[in-house]
Amino acid sequence: DAGVIQSPRHEVTEMGQEVTLRCKPISGHDYLFWYRQTMMRGLELLIYFNNNVPIDDSGMPEDRFSAKMPNASFSTLKIQPSEPRDSAVYFCASSFIAGISYEQYFGPGTRLTVT
Amino acid sequence: AQSVTQLGSHVSVSEGALVLLRCNYSSSVPPYLFWYVQYPNQGLQLLLKYTSAATLVKGINGFEAEFKKSETSFHLTKPSAHMSDAAEYFCAVSDRRGAQKLVFGQGTRLTINP
Numbered sequence: 001d002a003g004v005i006q007s008p009r010h011e012v013t014e015m016g017q018e019v020t021l022r023c024k025p026i027s028g029h030d031y032l033f034w035y036r037q038t039m040m041r042g043l044e045l046l047i048y049f050n051n052n053v054p055i056d057d058s059g060m061p062e063d064r065f066s067a068k069m070p071n072a073s074f075s076t077l078k079i080q081p082s083e084p085r086d087s088a089v090y091f092c093a094s095s096f097i098a099g100i101s102y103e104q105y106f107g108p109g110t111r112l113t114v115t
Numbered sequence: 116a117q118s119v120t121q122l123g124s125h126v127s128v129s130e131g132a133l134v135l136l137r138c139n140y141s142s143s144v145p146p147y148l149f150w151y152v153q154y155p156n157q158g159l160q161l162l163l164k165y166t167s168a169a170t171l172v173k174g175i176n177g178f179e180a181e182f183k184k185s186e187t188s189f190h191l192t193k194p195s196a197h198m199s200d201a202a203e204y205f206c207a208v209s210d211r212r213g214a215q216k217l218v219f220g221q222g223t224r225l226t227i228n229p
Binding site for chain 2: 004031033042043044045048050056091093095097102103104105106107108109
């Protein structure tokens with residue numbers, strides 16, 4: 001299995017531009033998570049989906065952030081408009097309920113720099 | 116609300132020495148507990164997990180952790196450090212109702228001295 005795939009790996013954009021991060025979860029996984037990692041705030045859960053439906057978006061910082069999961073094999077996290085404080089590494093992770101496994105498999109992350 | 120505190124943002128040990136990374140949790144319900152490792156420029160990888168079975172949990176790469184309810188702790192240990200263990204380690208907690216939602220600690224960066 002290729003694991004969780006994220007694109008792009010690096011993104012540099014100017015303040016005010018729209019940014020779209022993409023994620024392909026592991027086939028057969030029914031949960032998908034978006035995290036943000038910064039030095040100041042550590043690793044934060046932004047939103048997660050179950051069977052393509054958003055379950056908890058309480059971690060989404062503000063209306064500039066939105067996430068979608070149109071099908072079981074694809075999700076996007078969009079920031080519009082982007083701001084310098086959005087600079088971070090964004091991780092996507094997926095998992096499935098198998099007994100009591102609950103292991104989340106993380107992608108390599110997208111490093112976003114907003115100038 | 117659940118929370119995790121990792122004592123020590125940086126830990127340095129000599130190769131071959133004992134590794135001890137500390138994690139204390141707060142949870143109003145029985146928790147599930149996890150340790151993840153992050154190597155530079157990579158995503159997180161699960162080391163081990165506690166989900167109410169044995170309190171001493173063995174993971175990959177020779178790591179283990181013990182769940183101590185009385186101390187609300189889940190410290191990570193390895194008897195003999197290897198250079199390849201240098202990484203950042205994260206403790207995380209979830210509860211059995213929302214077991215998919217993890218709350219992470221701030222992380223501990225482990226350095227191995229030759």
